[in-house]
Amino acid sequence: MFLTFLKNAIRFSTIFLFGSTGETITEKSGHLNLGTPGIMCMGALGGCVGESLYLKSLGGNYAAINGFNAVVIGILFAMLFAGLGGLIYGFLTITLRCNQNVSGLAITTFGAGVTNFFINYVDRTGFNYLAAKFTAPISQATDWFSTIFLSHGALVYIAIALALLVAFILKKTRTGLNLTAIGENPATADAAGINVTGYKYVSCVLGSGISGIGGLFYIMDYLYGSWEYSIDAMGWLAVALVIFSVWKPNWGILGSILFGALYILPYYTSFSFAVQEIIKMIPYAVTIIVLIITSIINRRESQPPAALGLSYFREER
Amino acid sequence: MTVKNNAVAGAVKTSHKEPLFHLVKRTDIATWKKWLIRVVAVVIALLIAGIVCAALTGGKNFVKFYSELFSGSLGTVWRLQVMLQAWAILMCISLAVTPAFKMRFWNIGAEGQTLISALAAVVCIIYFGGKIPEPALIMTMLAFSVVAGAIWAVIPAIFKAFWGTNETLFTLMMNYVATQLVLYAVNIWAKDGSGTLGVLSHGSFDKLFGMEYIQNVVFVTLLTVIVFVYLKFFKHGYELEVVGESVNTAKYIGINVKKVIIRTMVFSGVMCGLAGFLLVGGSPSPTVNANLVGGRGFTAILVSWLSKFSPIAMIFVTLLVVFLERGATQAANTMRLGDSGAFVDIVVGLFFLLIIACEFFLNYKIKFRKKEGK
Numbered sequence: 001m002f003l004t005f006l007k008n009a010i011r012f013s014t015i016f017l018f019g020s021t022g023e024t025i026t027e028k029s030g031h032l033n034l035g036t037p038g039i040m041c042m043g044a045l046g047g048c049v050g051e052s053l054y055l056k057s058l059g060g061n062y063a064a065i066n067g068f069n070a071v072v073i074g075i076l077f078a079m080l081f082a083g084l085g086g087l088i089y090g091f092l093t094i095t096l097r098c099n100q101n102v103s104g105l106a107i108t109t110f111g112a113g114v115t116n117f118f119i120n121y122v123d124r125t126g127f128n129y130l131a132a133k134f135t136a137p138i139s140q141a142t143d144w145f146s147t148i149f150l151s152h153g154a155l156v157y158i159a160i161a162l163a164l165l166v167a168f169i170l171k172k173t174r175t176g177l178n179l180t181a182i183g184e185n186p187a188t189a190d191a192a193g194i195n196v197t198g199y200k201y202v203s204c205v206l207g208s209g210i211s212g213i214g215g216l217f218y219i220m221d222y223l224y225g226s227w228e229y230s231i232d233a234m235g236w237l238a239v240a241l242v243i244f245s246v247w248k249p250n251w252g253i254l255g256s257i258l259f260g261a262l263y264i265l266p267y268y269t270s271f272s273f274a275v276q277e278i279i280k281m282i283p284y285a286v287t288i289i290v291l292i293i294t295s296i297i298n299r300r301e302s303q304p305p306a307a308l309g310l311s312y313f314r315e316e317r
Numbered sequence: 318m319t320v321k322n323n324a325v326a327g328a329v330k331t332s333h334k335e336p337l338f339h340l341v342k343r344t345d346i347a348t349w350k351k352w353l354i355r356v357v358a359v360v361i362a363l364l365i366a367g368i369v370c371a372a373l374t375g376g377k378n379f380v381k382f383y384s385e386l387f388s389g390s391l392g393t394v395w396r397l398q399v400m401l402q403a404w405a406i407l408m409c410i411s412l413a414v415t416p417a418f419k420m421r422f423w424n425i426g427a428e429g430q431t432l433i434s435a436l437a438a439v440v441c442i443i444y445f446g447g448k449i450p451e452p453a454l455i456m457t458m459l460a461f462s463v464v465a466g467a468i469w470a471v472i473p474a475i476f477k478a479f480w481g482t483n484e485t486l487f488t489l490m491m492n493y494v495a496t497q498l499v500l501y502a503v504n505i506w507a508k509d510g511s512g513t514l515g516v517l518s519h520g521s522f523d524k525l526f527g528m529e530y531i532q533n534v535v536f537v538t539l540l541t542v543i544v545f546v547y548l549k550f551f552k553h554g555y556e557l558e559v560v561g562e563s564v565n566t567a568k569y570i571g572i573n574v575k576k577v578i579i580r581t582m583v584f585s586g587v588m589c590g591l592a593g594f595l596l597v598g599g600s601p602s603p604t605v606n607a608n609l610v611g612g613r614g615f616t617a618i619l620v621s622w623l624s625k626f627s628p629i630a631m632i633f634v635t636l637l638v639v640f641l642e643r644g645a646t647q648a649a650n651t652m653r654l655g656d657s658g659a660f661v662d663i664v665v666g667l668f669f670l671l672i673i674a675c676e677f678f679l680n681y682k683i684k685f686r687k688k689e690g691k
Binding site for chain 1 (some may be wrong): 339342349422425483486500501508599656658661666669680
């Protein structure tokens with residue numbers, strides 16, 4: 001019982017982890033992207049479009065589905081669509097220097113609308129065969145180690161590897177330090193010869209692309225290829241997780257598992273429906289508490305990037 | 318650069334590359350130009366929506382989209398009433414978020430503040446409905462709503478004022494806490510286990526002038542005047558503007574910044590409380606569910622920002638948004654485009670994105686590279 005719970009918590013955490021890893025990259029460049037829920041939706045739509053095209057190319061021969069191809073095509077299309085959302089957001093906030101909060105909220109409205117609307121135009125027959133490839137575990141063994149660590153689909157491991165990679169890049173490489181410098185003080189970074197606009201664009205588009213894979217995971221792995229509109233609440237939790245993990249994707253792995261556990265906890269308890277709703281409140285309440293604690297302790301390492309939310313215009317000094 | 322590389326005219330141009338254009342911040346712009354740019358943005362948004370609609374229906378319904386837009390919002394008296402009701406609620410929430418935004422306090426929790434107020438009003442109906450006279454019930458609901466909204470708004474404000482806690486994310490999370498509280502309450506009240514609360518038989522105020530909803534419009538129009546006066550002619554309005562421009566200036570001239578932040582958020586919360594009260598008491602079928610506010614808390618933020626925090630401009634921006642919402646719903650339904658709610662999101666989202674983008678042309682001027690030989 002507890003093993004299954006832990007296993008499912010890790011599985012569910014993948015949505016938050018993709019979302020928050022992507023959002024961390026974007027926020028590190030000084031852009032608070034409140035469009036993440038919409039962008040994750042667009043990732044889900046992109047994944048569905050890609051897989052639908054893939055199935056069409058096979059001509060309905062579901063036995064010929066190749067697991068590797070299916071996952072790669074899904075990821076590429078999810079990143080393409082979500083990256084497009086990130087590009088719109090980036091164009092508005094980087095080039096046009098519009099207000100980040102309102103641009104992000106508009107992207108959320110637009111992205112959720114586009115996804116909910118056009119998902120009905122995507123032919124999703126045969127998606128359950130694809131989902132089987134997405135959820136195919138490494139090992140079928142039922143001992144505790146295999147259940148917790150080896151029973152997941154490919155995207156779960158990709159999410160964790162990606163979070164570790166991003167954490168390494170941000171902390172140890174020149175690229176990551178340049179990005180951090182831009183998020184802290186773009187004018188100084190600009191004076192130091194860093195291509196501020198270029199970095200910002202790459203971080204917005206790539207960050208959104210990674211967030212978008214979270215949407216793909218939700219559809220193809222968690223829902224086994226069916227469709228249900230509830231990505232936006234998870235998108236907001238992903239945004240919250242960035243703060244929870246104090247802008248460190250490697251901490252985000254543990255944070256996302258905690259969020260995942262809290263999110264599915266009600267289904268493993270025998271409380272009434274009413275009490276279950278209260279349990280579902282915990283992730284949000286925990287985030288609030290973390291926000292309060294980090295602001296009261298006021299350590300330098302756990303603060304948001306100093307230029308977060310501000311547009312940078314070189315001629316304005 | 319003193320290198321004379323233009324010695325042979327026309328052969329070699331310049332050695333250093335001057336960018337094709339660069340941006341200059343505008344200090345002023347003619348009013349007619351401002352409005353022209355905005356109107357162009359709205360027209361482009363509508364054109365794209367029309368093209369999408371035509372593309373989905375095989376290229377036939379391009380013109381029909383626009384006629385449906387008008388018929389869906391203004392076509393009958395009933396549709397006009399529905400639109401005005403939508404206007405009243407969105408306007409009320411937009412007014413609520415405005416003072417805080419003027420102070421640069423990014424309150425994106427209007428959704429939750431309104432929802433919790435609606436819940437508070439329904440609590441009154443459930444526990445006092447039928448036991449006390451209807452006017453007394455309405456007044457109790459009003460008081461409960463306003464207090465609930467104020468509490469929901471003041472919690473992030475206190476932490477922002479004293480510890481600088483990030484208000485954007487705090488208020489965002491408070492939305493979901495409110496949603497879960499509503500789901501909890503509804504599950505307790507719904508005895509049949511369906512998880513939904515039916516229409517309550519008490520707590521709706523009488524129909525004025527024989528037209529449902531009109532009282533909300535009157536009420537919100539009054540509120541618009543109040544907010545306008547508060548922001549423009551009261552010392553409070555001035556103080557919050559100074560805090561928004563520069564906290565240090567505010568401190569220097571002796572404004573108590575903490576007090577202003579908390580006071581302004583209480584004001585915002587009270588306004589959201591009124592919106593929640595109108596959503597329950599101002600409806601002929603009072604009830605509450607998790608989707609009662611339906612994203613209007615977020616739309617209101619966009620409306621308030623696009624109106625440049627002016628309550629007068631807000632009247633028209635709100636009208637335009639509800640016009641698009643009602644019209645697009647009708648268009649999606651009559652042409653069987655599928656999910657009408659999602660279609661509305663696309664149209665309204667496009668509208669917002671283009672209006673936001675056009676702000677750039679209001680704030681910056683593009684200067685192109687001068688031609689050679691000048």
